[in-house]
Amino acid sequence: CGGKKEEEKTVIHIGTNAEFPPFEYLEDGKITGFDMDLIKEIAKESQLEIKIEDMSFDGLLPALQSKKVDVVIAGMTANEERKKAVNFTSPYYTASQVIVVKEGDSSINSFDDLKGKKVGVMLGFTGDLVVSEIEGVNIERYNAAYAGIMSLQSGKVDAVVLDSEPAKNYVEKNEGLAIAKADAAEEEYAIAVRKEDKELLLKLENGLKTVKDNGTYEELLKKYF
Ligand code: ARG
Structure with missing residues (x-):
């Protein structure tokens, strides 16, 4: 009686930017976080083997387009602009842009209050887009959220606009x-694939649904938030 041959797994390359805790960050040199566990669980469901590649955030979609990676999961907001270039799964997390200030600073209570202030944003993040739309803001762009936060701590900027959880x-x-305490712009994170990779998108979509239905997603939320 011939036992079933173990199904060969397709290897897919996952792009992320591990400077965005708790979604993805380095711990003892290893890439970890909510997104990393989520994609691992989805891959398990879909018989996919994954290899994770860490790169700069603004390099992620170009890497996807040029086939250096097949999937991007990086707390990436599925916005209209990006939807023109890539396909996204259903959203897996709802976030918002918030304003980080120095403790005791009561001069910033809305996004409009950023007018005339020095504000740190991260290159290519949606926070950059939000702040760029407000007139009269003096914007400083950083490569990573931590650099912006350090700059705020040392008083080089008055505020940093960043996603809520990080x-x-x-x-x-x-x-x-x-x-x-400012009303923040909401956005939704989703997993990106190339437009032509319809089959992969479907696999990820089904995997995400299974992970949500079987309670795994809930466990990951508890683990990281
Ligand atoms: N949600 C924001 C965006 O899509 C920021 C994401 C940053 N993610 C990261 N892994 N560095 O632009």
């Missing part, structure tokens, strides 16, 4: 910072 993470771990 912002909370940095405020908890660095002294003298707070999140301003």
Whole structure:
């Protein structure tokens, strides 16, 4: 009686930018985080073997287009501009842009209050787009969220606009910072693939659904948030 041959797994390359805790970050030199666990679980469901590649955030979509990676999961907001270039799965997390300020700074209570201020954003992040739309802001662009946060701590900028969860993470771990009570712009994170990779998109979509339905997603939320 012939046992079934173990199904060969397709290897797919996953691009991320591991400077965005708790979604992806380095711990003892290893890439970890909510997104990393999520994609591992999805891959398991879909019989895919994954290899993770860490790169700069603004290099992720170009790497996807040029086939250096097949999938991008990086707390990436599925916005209209990006949807023109790539396909996204259903959203897996709803986030918002928030303003990180120095503790005790009561001068910033809305995004409009950023007018006339020096504001740090990260190159290519949606926070950059949000702040760029406000007139009269003096924008400083950084390559990674941590660099922006350090700059705020040392008083080089008055505020940093960043996604809510990483912002909370940095405020908890660095002294003298707070999140301003301002109405934040909402956005949704999703996993990106090349437009032509319809089959892969479907696999990821089904995997995501299974992981949500079987409680794994809920466990990951508890683990990281
Ligand atoms: N959500 C924001 C965006 O899509 C920031 C994502 C940054 N992610 C990262 N892994 N560095 O632009």
